[in-house]
Structure formats: structure tokens, C-alpha cells
Amino acid sequence: MTALDVKNEARPRTVPVAPAAAKPPAKRRRPTRLLLDALPPLAVAGVVVAGWYAATYLLLTPQRRFLLPPPHAVVQKGLFDAQARGEIFHAVLSTARVAAFGLVIASLLGITLAIAMSQARWVQRSLYPWAILLQTVPILAIVPLIGFWWGFDFRSRVLVCVLISLFPMITNTLFGLQSVPSGLHDVFSIRRVSRVSRLVHLELPAALPSIFTGLRISAGLSVIGAIVGDFFFRQGDPGIGRLIDNYRAQLASEQLFAAIFASSLLGLLAFLLVGAIGNRTVGRWHDSGRRRP
Amino acid sequence: MTFVETGQGVAAAPAAILSLQQVAKTWPDGTHALEEVDLDLRKGELVTLVGPSGCGKSTVLRIVAGLDAATGGQVVVPEQLPGFVFQQPNLLPWRSVVGNVELFLQLDKAPADARREAVDDALELVGLERFRDHLPHQLSGGMQMRAALARALVTRPELLLFDEPFAAVDELLRERLQEELSRLFAARRFAGLFITHSVAEAVFLSTRVMVMTPQPGTIEEVIDVPFPHPRVAELRFDSDFVDLCHRVSRSMRRAGSDLEVENR
Numbered sequence: 001m002t003a004l005d006v007k008n009e010a011r012p013r014t015v016p017v018a019p020a021a022a023k024p025p026a027k028r029r030r031p032t033r034l035l036l037d038a039l040p041p042l043a044v045a046g047v048v049v050a051g052w053y054a055a056t057y058l059l060l061t062p063q064r065r066f067l068l069p070p071p072h073a074v075v076q077k078g079l080f081d082a083q084a085r086g087e088i089f090h091a092v093l094s095t096a097r098v099a100a101f102g103l104v105i106a107s108l109l110g111i112t113l114a115i116a117m118s119q120a121r122w123v124q125r126s127l128y129p130w131a132i133l134l135q136t137v138p139i140l141a142i143v144p145l146i147g148f149w150w151g152f153d154f155r156s157r158v159l160v161c162v163l164i165s166l167f168p169m170i171t172n173t174l175f176g177l178q179s180v181p182s183g184l185h186d187v188f189s190i191r192r193v194s195r196v197s198r199l200v201h202l203e204l205p206a207a208l209p210s211i212f213t214g215l216r217i218s219a220g221l222s223v224i225g226a227i228v229g230d231f232f233f234r235q236g237d238p239g240i241g242r243l244i245d246n247y248r249a250q251l252a253s254e255q256l257f258a259a260i261f262a263s264s265l266l267g268l269l270a271f272l273l274v275g276a277i278g279n280r281t282v283g284r285w286h287d288s289g290r291r292r293p
Numbered sequence: 294m295t296f297v298e299t300g301q302g303v304a305a306a307p308a309a310i311l312s313l314q315q316v317a318k319t320w321p322d323g324t325h326a327l328e329e330v331d332l333d334l335r336k337g338e339l340v341t342l343v344g345p346s347g348c349g350k351s352t353v354l355r356i357v358a359g360l361d362a363a364t365g366g367q368v369v370v371p372e373q374l375p376g377f378v379f380q381q382p383n384l385l386p387w388r389s390v391v392g393n394v395e396l397f398l399q400l401d402k403a404p405a406d407a408r409r410e411a412v413d414d415a416l417e418l419v420g421l422e423r424f425r426d427h428l429p430h431q432l433s434g435g436m437q438m439r440a441a442l443a444r445a446l447v448t449r450p451e452l453l454l455f456d457e458p459f460a461a462v463d464e465l466l467r468e469r470l471q472e473e474l475s476r477l478f479a480a481r482r483f484a485g486l487f488i489t490h491s492v493a494e495a496v497f498l499s500t501r502v503m504v505m506t507p508q509p510g511t512i513e514e515v516i517d518v519p520f521p522h523p524r525v526a527e528l529r530f531d532s533d534f535v536d537l538c539h540r541v542s543r544s545m546r547r548a549g550s551d552l553e554v555e556n557r
Contacts, residue, residue: 181383183379183381183383184383184385186360186377186379186383187377187379187383187385187396189360190358190359190360190374190375190377191374191397191400192359192374193400197400201385201396201399201400202385205385205387206385206387208387282387284387284428285386285387285428285429285430286386286387
């Protein structure tokens, strides 16, 4: 009984080739491959910047150039002007805090609700329509009401984040819990295991890739929620949304663009961070983790 | 249906650890899946149920495993939960080979050192010691099937159930796995109930072949296979072996022809 049968298998991904190679193979990532992957999106960025310059200098007269300042002016203000840089940094930090709080609450709540729905048909029947309602009611329409009820500061901002990012957490977790292959369920059925054991050892681990898919979507949404909250709730620590609005009012267009970029960066960062955690957790065994975004 | 939890002795012969008497199964839509299935299984016996697809072989196995309930007759199963080897390896993809093999012991909350010993033992039995830390996707199909075997063996069950475990692998590997199973059987002397639609597999593995007829599924003929375990590859070219295969084939053909007549 040796590993001789390896050749018989039609699985191109299987790694151990020789009986001696009994160690799990390490992941490889060559720098050249990384560079090749980065090249196409960088080329697109080049085209966009060129188009931007063209629009600034060819389409706009000097008097109207404040509508679209050239890229280097935005970079200069955003990165090298100490005052603007400090303002933007602090605002982004404050927004990140709100978004992170919202995301944590939304994911805990979403996963809990999804587990409850997966355990009993009647729970799902009674709750799921309301979860859909959460998705279809325009959050922007109830934001003023939230402020009216809960005040115009941190708490309300977090609540907006929760409302906006809860639905993807519920649906993705529920989908993951309910799409465990029946063959794996059989393995637990023959042992007559309890519901809790089945949940802990089978359904939750199997749902992790879906949970991370939900987290990736919700992370971006939570940042959006935090910025939306900023526009409506003007008390407390000012976030990037409020700063953007202030810069607009002051016609400080270089700062305005820099702030917009900073907020996009925050969204991207949230997405990448959650993605990296997901890769570490499930990438080892799940296909989606092995592919790169 | 009466369901007795512990095995009851049959006079003279060693006690059957699994016994089906007049077992019947009717699906809610009225289809008679099984009728009058009788089966006694003792330790050291490997019985194969062979028959055309749709004859209810797998239903027998699912009833024995408690995954389905019989609608008639009597089923006596051992108190200890049987080991079950599925058609697919059905390994948890996030657990390493060790993690998969020790799953049942972990669910039963077995103490750590007993767990380790049983796992090492099972891995050695299927020859996967050096692949213990691999994840299922890093293994070939044959090794995945061996890991699934180790998982079924780790609780040291007296009764092992096999639901066409080698149906999805290629011919050469299938024969090698059959030889390994024969060795395992010789070493552990459990009671085995094996489902297959391959006549050669049935004769090679079992001490007794039971041919089933479909619609409703019932036992057509019982054929004893005298060759001692462990059986080796050369047995397949033995004339006695080939004759037995022919006998089972003919029996199966008779069983199948009933079906064709009925369908016409």
C-alpha cells in the first residue's frame, strides 16, 4: 500500500508526485508573475490619468479649471500639504472607526440570524421576508429618521452602517449553511450527532467561504454607510464625508479630490483586509481563496 | 416494525450481529422498493449485495445504517454504530487527513491519547501515515478513498457498510483497492456488508454473494465464495473464480430479465 496510484488520478491539482514528497506543498508566488498581473490595471490607470490631464488642460479654461484640478495638484495637496493631509487623515480614521464598528455588529448579527434561520424552517419563514425588506427599503430614506430617533452622532452613524451591510451577511451566511453537500451530511447522520455538533463541525466551517464573501461585500457597504451617515449627522467627530462636503462648500477642489480618493482608498483597504483574512482562513482548502481577485 | 437494539443469538451458529427478516420498504409514493429481504451477517463474513441499478441495494444499506426506516419486517443491528464507506470519499475539505480520521472520536469525546492511538492505527492500516497532514484536495482519488476507509475503521466497528465505494475509480485502482480491502478484512475480521453492481468485485471480495432482483427488491440467490482472505490479484485468473463469476452473472441476468419482461 503505497502512493503508487497517484498517476491514475485525473486531478491535475493534486501535488504529491513522489512517495518521498510527503510534506504539504508550499504556495509559490513568483515576483515576475506578480508584475505581469499588475501590468494591465496599471496601463488602464495610465490611460485614465492621461485623459484626466487632457480634460483639465484642453477642455477647461483656466477660470473653470477648479472643476477638475490636474492630478499632480491633487497629489501635492493630499500628500505634501501638512494641513490638508492631517485633516483628511483624521477624517478617514474617524470614518474607518464608524465603518468597522458597523461591520462587526452587522456580521455578528447577520451570522446569528442566519444560523437561527438555518436551524428552523419557521424562523426562516418569519424572518427572511423582513431581511429582504431591509434590502429593498432605500436606506437613504430612513437615515433622517434614524437621526431623529437616535441623535446625530456616532451611534446613528454606526446604525446606518449596520442597516446597509446586514443583508449581505444574512444571505451569504444562510446560503453557505444551506449548501453543504448532502454527502457530508450523511457522514454526520450515520453517527447520529446532535444539531449543535453538526453546526459546529460541519455547517459553520463549510459556510466560511460564503461568510467571507458576505464580509467582503459588507465591508465596502459599511464604508459607504459611514460616509452617508456623515452627510446627515453633523455632530461628533467629523468623518471624511463631512470633510468632503466642507471642501466642496469652500471650492477647495484639490483637497476635495484628495479627500474623495482617500475615501475610496478606505473602501479598497476594507475590501483587501477582509479578503486577506478570508484567504488565511479558508484559502488553504477552498478554491475561491486560491484565486486572486 | 420491531427494532431490537442488541444482537440476539441464533441457535448453534455464532450469533449474527446483523439480521434482517422479511424487511420491506415502501416509499411514500407507493413504490415497493424492498420485499421480504432476509439477511444474517456474522463476524468474519463479508456479504455482497449485487444487482442491477434500482434494485434497492442501497436502500438495504441505508436501513441498516439508520438513514432510512424499513416499513416492514425486523431489523437487528449491533449496538455500536456501524462504520460506513460512501460512494464518494466525503472528506471534510477543511480538515487534514488526521482531522478527518479522528472526526468521529472527537464527536464521541474520546480522550486525546486513545484518539491518537486509534488514528495512527487506522492510518497505518490504509497506508496513509506519511500523508497525515495533507488536506483532501492534495490527495489523489485513491488516497482520498483510503482516508475515508480509515475514518470508518477508526471506531473499530464490528459492522462495516460499503456503498459502492470503488465505483467511481478507474479499473486498475479499483482492483488494487479491492485487494487492500481483502487484506484489511483478513486483519480485522469485521462483519461487512458491501453493495456493488460489479460481479467480479462481488466475487473477489465476499464470503457470500447475494443477488438481488429489482422492483420490488428481493434476494434472488445466495452464492457462497470459498476462497480464503486475504485474496491476491492472481485469484482473478483462477478458473474457479471465473466460474463463480459466471454463476453470479447468470443469476443477475435472470434477475434483470424479469425486469425487462415487466417493462415490456
